[in-house]
Amino acid sequence: MSDQAPGAVLRGAVDLSSLRSRPTAPAAGASAPEEGGALPLVFDVTDASFPQALELSRTVPVVVDLWAEWCGPCKQLSPVLEKVVTELGGRLVLAKVDVDANPQLAQGFRAQSIPMVVALVAGQPVPLFNGAVPEQQVREVFAQLLQLAAQHGVTGTVPVGEPGEGAEEPAEPELPPLHQEAYDAIENGDYATAVSAYERALAQNPRDEQARAGLGQVRLLQRVDGADLQAARAAAAAAPLDVEAQFAVADLDLSGGHVDDAFSRLLDLFAVLPADERGPVRERLLELFGLVGDADPRVARARGRLASLLF
Structure with missing residues (x-):
């Protein structure tokens, strides 16, 4: 989807398996959504209440903002996230995670730097971006996230406030x-x-x-769509210089969350091809960089290697 703009396919870049079966009762003071109660568009999530957010993501995409009180960029980004989520009128919700207070979530999301923004779609993590990014980029990333969610049947919305609660009904944004x-x-x-x-x-x-x-x-x-990963890997292994065969596995790796593997495969191919045959590989790399997003450190590393191979 970014992290970074989202590589807009469900990506296994984080491992949340250890958090799925944790107790669902929220810790004292947590403001996770309550079953049967009104659902806020922005709420706090803790190590204990995280399974509720996972379950909610089967109905509506859940954007997760990993932040800390000491983090200056977090304080710049969080209001932007809240503004854009609110304007989307219930098509997304925002779950805020204080990484200092919730170390298991921080570890599960592999939050090496913050702010870190990921999404949950149908119970699966989708990296979006790291760092404070401009509002327009947030809007673009969320638009892509909604498209991805639709692909996986997650098209629900949540109510944005009952009459008399003082909540204004956000206008449904119109797409061109x-x-x-x-x-x-x-x-x-x-x-x-x-x-x-x-x-x-x-x-x-x-x-x-x-x-x-x-x-x-x-x-x-x-x-x-419809590709067989095992068959693609076998074909690529049998023909290591077959550009299309390597492309097929790189695409499947990226869509499966193995971003570094996808980049490494194409960079290794680029390194051994004759100069006059490298063009398509470079173009595919640039396309995949755009999907993952320039803010992603994996893209930065891959761009650096590509530059070293070019010059």
């Missing part, structure tokens, strides 16, 4: 017509139509970064 066409096509599994819609949007406005990101995501979904 071609973006809406792409979004509807993705929901229906019609990737070809979604690709066409995003390509037309880019033809109209080459600076439409949201369309560019959406196009990259849909192309990846299109390429991995």
Whole structure:
């Protein structure tokens, strides 16, 4: 999806298995959603109450903001996240995790630096981005997250306030017509139509970064749709210089959360190919970098290696 812009497929970059069966009763003072009660759009999550957030993610995407009181960039980012989530009118919720008070969650999400923002979709983690990013990038990442969630059947919403509670009904954000066409096509599994819609949007406005990101995501979904990972790995192993065979495994690795493996495979291939055959590999690497997001340290490392191979 970013972390970083989201590599918009469910990615296993974090391991939450140890947290799934923890006690569901929230710790004292926690404000996780209560079963049967009103559901806030922004709430705190603890080590103890995390399973509730996982379960909620089967209905509506849950954005998780890992922060700490001492973290200056966290204080810049959190209000932006809350603003954008609120404006989306219940299509996303925001779960805030104080990493100092919840070390098991910090470890489960592998929070080496904060702020760190991930999402939960259908009980699975989706890295989004690290660090304080601009509001526009947050909006773009969340738009991509909603598209990803739709692919996995997570299209629910939560109420944004009852009459008399003083809550204003956020306006449903309208997508540009071609973006809406792409979004509807993705929901229906019609990737070809979604690709066409995003390509037309880019033809109209080459600076439409949201369309560019959406196009990259849909192309990846299109390429991995119905692919057999074991068969792809066997083909790549049998033909280590076959560019298309290596592309197939890199796509599947990225979509499965093995981001470093995907980058390393293509960089290793780039290193051994003749100079006049490297172009397609470089282009595919740049496309995958865009999916994962420039703020991701894995992208920075891979870009550094690519630069060393080029020069």
